[in-house]
Amino acid sequence: MPNQRIHLLGANLDALSMQETLAKIEELIRLGKPSQHISINAGKINLMVRNPRLAEIINAAPLVSADGQSVVLAARYLGRHLPERVAGIDLFQELVKLSAEKGWKPYYFGAEEEVVERVVKLDQERYPELEIAGYRNGYFEEAESEQIAKEIRESGADILFVAFSSPKKEFWIHEYQETLQVPFMMGVGGSFDVLSGKTKRAPAWMQKAGLEWFYRFQQEPRRLFSRYIIGNLEFLFRVWREKRKEDKQ
Structure with a gap:
């Protein structure tokens, strides 16, 4: 697959549709070398500015997807082409389905024990042919990391x-x-919580409108005020500043 990478607000980003992303992942799994996938949203763009190490990791990853609709809209405003949003939770579900079809073995790591068990059980019920490599919760001491790996x-x-x-x-x-x-490793954030039923995902129309963040904010306004209200304003400022800089060139 030809490289279709763009650079947006300090981040390398692959301009791929969901199906093209899945094809790229299949290629990475076939090659068999350890590869890290990263999803980008407005919050992660902001984090990259404050954390050079995170920016370095993201920009070295072989596959980076636009998780947030805000990133897709910002790219279009700045004259970059992104075909569509590739949400991490949707990519996760597509990969579980593909794993059942192709005989790939997924491992589920994170969340509370009952949550990850619930997600594994649901996936096995949905895809009886799915062979799961294993699972564990996300509660551990840093000293345990090497053994877990x-x-x-x-x-x-x-x-x-x-x-x-x-x-x-x-x-x-x-x-x-x-x-x-x-061969393929990806962060899925709070996807286990959503798919287990512990938390709810925004309705489809809010996802398409780029308002999924607002749905989450309504559920926990005090905890998420800084992340979504302050963070989104920070992101908008970055987009405006980038546009102004490009217009002057």
């Missing part, structure tokens, strides 16, 4: 889903990818 490697997993928050999931995958030796 070895256990995941020994499971023979082809795909690793890591349900931590950012930037912990990006750092953990990057730090242990050589020990893990899993």
Whole structure:
């Protein structure tokens, strides 16, 4: 597949549709080398500015997707082409389906024990032919990380889903990818919580309108005020400043 990478607000980003992203992932799994996928949204763009190490990890990743509709809209406003949003939770579900079809073995890592067990059970019920490499909750001490990574490697997993928050999931995958030796690894954030029914996802019309963040904010306004209200204003300022700079060139 030809490289269709753009640079947006300090981040490398692959201008691929969902189907093109899945094709790229299949290629990475076939090659068999450890590879990290990263999803980008407005919040992660902001985090990259404050955390050079995170920016370095993201820009070195072989596959980076536009998780947030705000990123797609910003790209179009700045004259870059992004075909569509490739939401992490949707990509996760498509990969589970493909794993059942192609015999890939996924490993589920993160969230509370009952949550990850529920997600695994639901996926096995939906796809009886799915062979799951293993799963574990996301509660552990840093000193346990190396052993956990070895256990995941020994499971023979082809795909690793890591349900931590950012930037912990990006750092953990990057730090242990050589020990893990899993062909495709991706962070899925709070996807396990949503798919288990612990939390709710925004209606489809809000997702398409780029208002999924507002749906989440309504559920926990005090906790998420800084992330979504302050963070979104910060992101909009970055887009405006970039547009102004480009117009002057």
